[in-house]
Every structure is written in C-alpha cells, then in structure tokens.
C-alpha cells in the first residue's frame with residue numbers, strides 16, 4: 001500500500017503525518033504556536049518560521065517511530081510549498097526536499113489550499129468529483145468547483161478579509177485571545193445572536209463574492225459603544241458570518257450542477273457553520289460532506305492525503321520546486337474588484 005509522509009508549516013502549526021492511499025492515517029502530529037503569538041494577537045512570521053525549525057524535525061521522527069515505518073518504506077514525501085508565510089513554508093518544503101533526496105523518494109510540492117480542498121475525500125470515501133467547495137480559513141474565503149485533482153474553478157472569493165481573519169479580528173476587538181474562531185464560538189454559546197444589529201455585507205448581491213471588513217468595523221463600533229454584553233456581540237457576529245456564508249453559497253449552488261456541497265478549512269470547525277450549511281445542502285437536494293473538526297484546521301494528514309491523490313495521478317515535482325507565498329488554486333480566476341492580493 002502506498003504510504004506518503006506529509007509535512008506542513010505554512011502558518012502557525014507545525015505538522016507531520018503518515019497517510020496511506022487507502023485512507024489510513026498511520027500517525028499524525030500537530031504542534032501549534034498559540035502561546036508564542038498570543039501576546040501579539042496574531043501570527044508573527046519570524047517567530048513562526050523559527051518555531052517550525054525547532055519543532056518539525058522531532059515531529060517527523062515521532063510519526064515514523066509511532067507508525068513503525070522507516071523513511072525507506074515511504075513511497076513519496078509531500079510537503080506544503082505555499083501559499084503562506086514564506087519563511088514558514090520554506091521549513092517543511094526544505095525538510096521534504098532533504099528527506100526525498102537522501103532517501104531517493106519522489107517529492108510532491110502540495111498547495112496548502114489543495115490540502116484543504118481534498119481533505120474531505122480522506123474522511124469521506126464516497127465523495128467523488130465534482131463537488132462545490134466552500135473553503136473558509138484564516139487566509140481564504142472562496143467557493144470553488146472541485147472537478148478533479150489539480151482541477152479547480154473559482155466561483156467566488158472575498159473582496160477584503162477572509163472569514164477566519166474576521167473571527168480573529170473580532171476576537172481581538174473583544175479581547176478574548178487568539179486564535180479567534182474557537183474563542184468567539186465558545187463565547188457566542190452564551191449570547192443572543194439577535195441582540196446586536198450588525199451588517200451582512202454583500203448579502204443578496206448578484207455575484208457570490210464575500211466581504212467581511214465592514215462587519216469587523218461594525219463589531220468595533222459595538223465594542224466601543226459599550227452598550228452590549230461581549231457574549232451578545234460574539235453571538236451576533238457569528239450569526240452575521242453564518243448568514244453571509246449561507247447566502248453566498250446558496251447563490252453558488254444555483255451556478256453549479258455538482259451533487260455535493262462540501263465545506264473545509266479552519267472555519268469549517270465551527271458547529272453553527274457546519275449545521276447551517278448542512279441545512280442549506282439538504283434544502284437544495286444536495287449531498288453534504290464536511291471533515292471532522294481536527295481535519296478542518298491545519299494539519300499534515302491533509303497534505304499527505306493531497307500527496308497520495310497526486311502520487312496516484314503521477315503528479316510528482318522536481319527538487320527545485322519553489323516555495324510560494326501566493327499560489328491560487330484556480331490560476332485563471334480573474335481579480336475581483338476591491339480584492340487585495342489574496343487569491
């Protein structure tokens with residue numbers, strides 16, 4: 001059975017995993033850096049890169065040891081090659097290149113977004129192509145038609161902030177720590193989602209794009225006004241994000257024949273978001289698939305799995321594969337008016 005070593009270091013999680021082509025995770029480890037970045041309310045690239053250098057080699061040793069697998073038994077090494085914080089991306093990619101060279105194994109340079117995009121197929125053996133994917137993470141908020149391995153058509157993206165970024169910024173405004181998503185979700189559980197009037201940017205607009213910057217500013221005004229309980233702000237904010245995601249995805253479903261709606265990326269760990277999108281899929285007669293929460297947030301099992309899918313398709317890379325800060329899944333997608341540099 002094909003065994004792939006997956007490596008990840010594109011943001012603030014160092015991770016290694018051994019994954020087989022028949023969907024067995026032989027071992028997997030993720031070490032986050034929350035404590036190192038917490039004082040700054042966000043990820044500091046230099047701190048992240050140095051921490052990856054310190055953490056990743058031990059994780060690679062650990063997963064090989066735990067699975068009882070030698071690097072000689074591995075069929076290929078899959079490492080994230082972007083997009084992400086370039087100093088961090090280089091750590092897993094160079095480690096992967098070194099191991100591939102030393103052990104004489106093929107290298108697979110994985111797009112981190114493809115890791116998220118294909119991760120639902122690791123958890124759900126019945127999920128075939130094509131599917132409509134809502135990819136919601138700290139750096140991205142996109143609707144994509146996933147037609148096959150390496151074959152993506154972008155239907156929509158954010159014109160400003162990503163959904164996870166909005167969660168992180170709202171949490172920072174509320175002073176409840178980093179990463180913001182889990183902190184907001186926990187606080188929102190005790191609040192009233194109708195208590196604070198907040199906008200739903202782009203709701204009902206004719207293209208299924210997203211925007212969250214205005215929502216963040218409205219949260220800031222609500223915090224400064226001091227008239228609302230923090231748990232009510234958190235619950236109202238989360239509900240506004242859910243409403244935007246559902247509305248935009250509903251529109252994209254009208255433009256795609258894909259039989260299944262899939263949600264992936266760190267924000268897909270959110271229970272309210274999972275529940276509402278499942279409801280949307282069912283109401284439109286589509287199948288719904290979402291990976292378990294641990295597979296939504298950054299990990300190396302998804303990188304190993306994307307590697308397994310690429311390996312099966314004969315898509316290996318040369319040892320001079322570059323590390324890329326920016327790397328859109330759909331290279332042909334046009335820039336959206338108002339969009340920054342994000343893909």
Ligand code: KG4
Nearest residue numbers: 137138139164180181182266267270297298
């Ligand atoms: O996919 P991911 O782990 O890393 C990136 O590739 O960006 O996503 C991280 C993002 C962060 O913005 C974090 O706040 C958000 O996912 N997140 C959540 C939850 N768990 C993580 N957002 C909402 N609810 C959650 N439970």
Ligand code: ZN
Nearest residue numbers: 116137266298
């Ligand atoms: Zn990610």
